[in-house]
Amino acid sequence: LSESDASRAPVDVMGLRFRNRIGLGAGFDKDGIAIGGWAALGFGFVELGTVTPRPQAGNPKPRLFRLADDEALVNRMAFNNLGADALASRIRDARGELPDGFVVGVNIGRNRDTPDDRAVDDYVAAVRSVAEVADYLALNVSSPNTPGLRDLQDPARLTELLTAVESVAMARPILVKLSPDLDPGELDALVAAVRDSPAAGLVLSNTTTERSGIRSPNAAEEGGLSGRPLRERMRGAVTRARHLAGTRLVIVASGGIGGDEPGVPPGADLAQLWTGMIYAGPGLIGETVRR
DSSP states (O other), rough: OHHOOOOOOOOEEEEEEESSEEEEOOOSSOOTTTTTHHHHHHSEEEEEEEEEOBBBBSSOOOOOOEEGGGGGEEEOOOOOOSSSHHHHHHHHHHHGSSSTTTEEEEEEEOTTTGGGGHHHHHHHHHHHHTTTOOSEEEEEOOOOTTTGGGGGOOOOHHHHHHHHHHSSSTOOOOEEEEEOOOOOOHHHHHHHHTSSSSSEOOOOOOOOOOOTTTOSGGGSSSSSSEGGGGHHHHHHHHHHHHHHHHTEEEEEEEEOBBBBOOOOOTOOOEEEEEEEHHHHHHHHHOOOOOO
16 A cells, blocks of 8 residues: 555544554554554554563464454464563654554553452553553453453443553553443443543454354364454444444444455444454555545
8 A cells, every 4th residue: 555545534533643544453463573564554553462561471372263264263362472661662663664644552451460459550560661652552451361351341440440541641542442242231331431531432342252153163262253253243332332422432443344344334433454454465454444
């Protein structure tokens, strides 16, 4: 995608200028290895991570599986990354080579061995490491691959987390990435909690543990499922959250973007590619941006 095509429809979201509305979702480049490469491919933004305060190896391999019949993936990576300080250094080194309007977000989680009652401390520590170099922050409270992580999807606990993170975020916009497995009442309560907090918005959504309707043999693998099967669930969550939040929250659509229905879905401000690019290749970026 040429620079002119990548920048032909800039938008202002969260007080940031995005050269276009299509980004790379978290989990593809956990450690910021190819920041400039994502810009060169035409993305408007990248969400690096998920990163934790301390380095960790994640789950043993194999931990990523194709479900080709469903245009889906199952992963049980479990936040393998080199740590927040290493990522901050990589972002700092890449900054001078990035085009105008290419936004760099950082997705943050907790270390697997951190006790549940100290989870907030992990997010605060990681934010302290990356806030200076990140354009925005995304809090991952919904990965199914870290035991206890989804317990943070409780309105009171999420409010506590957002209050703590906001105090060290250096005024960076904060997003919250939620699970697609929430029932409507749970989603409503969390959207309300985020709406009434200092956060800027939501990423909808993470991977699912559901397997209904999946045909591929690898469906039995443990982990979170991403790709085309999430599309309708994602669209429903975006529509519901927009209705509840009005214009107060930014919504980033993630899950099932691409294929025969690329682009930013109704109700969302931005969209992220991931699994769709695995199956369609990098040409999907330009196709989606042009929509």
